[in-house]
Amino acid sequence: MSFAPSPFAAATIPPELVGFTIVAAVVAVVALLVALVAALKRRGLRPHPAVWLREPLEPWGSMVLAGLVLLPLVLIAARTVHLTALVPLAYGCAIALVITRSDELGGLRWVAVDDDGVHWRTLRRSGTVPLREVIGVDGYKQAGGVPRVWLADGTHLTLDRQPQARLVAAGIDQLSMSFRPAL
Secondary structure (H helix, E strand, O other): OOOOOOOOOOOOOOHHHHHHHHHHHHHHHHHHHHHHHHHHHHOOOOOOOOEEEOOOOOOHHHHHHHHHHHHHHHHHHHHHOOOOOHHHHHHHHHHHHHHHOHHHHHOOOEEEEEOOEEEEEOOOOEEEEOHHHEEEEEOOOOOOOOOEEEEOOOOEEEOOOOHHHHHHHHHHHHHHHHHOOOO
């Protein structure tokens, strides 16, 4: 009789990670279902050359995955310094940071351009910038570049690397050219 482990033996989960494994599996299944529903809803939409819409799950999906990857590392670090009671506090602070800074973390969700100007929306705010206040658009001509719309007040609207975002940035650049001073 041999006590060598069989290559086909079932792997056992350490008792202290059983709860985390169950939570990670539930979060992963829910994230996959949400992504499937979003993909099915988006399937029939035709892109409009003057409207850019961010993928609905970003950056929240990335944050959930980062939490699932970072939680075991935080637990290991807390156990090595014998401060496991601080782990819930650290995650509570991280959740509070995400909730209070959601506009900055989430960024732009939607941008559209027409004769009235550039219309934008974040998770909680929206607004319109007249075309005469657009002083430049860059990043859309290079493949893989991030389009940015520079405004007269020194701020900028940052889109993402989607082809649709580059198309909308080109439209904003063309429409705003007539308001820019000649060089």
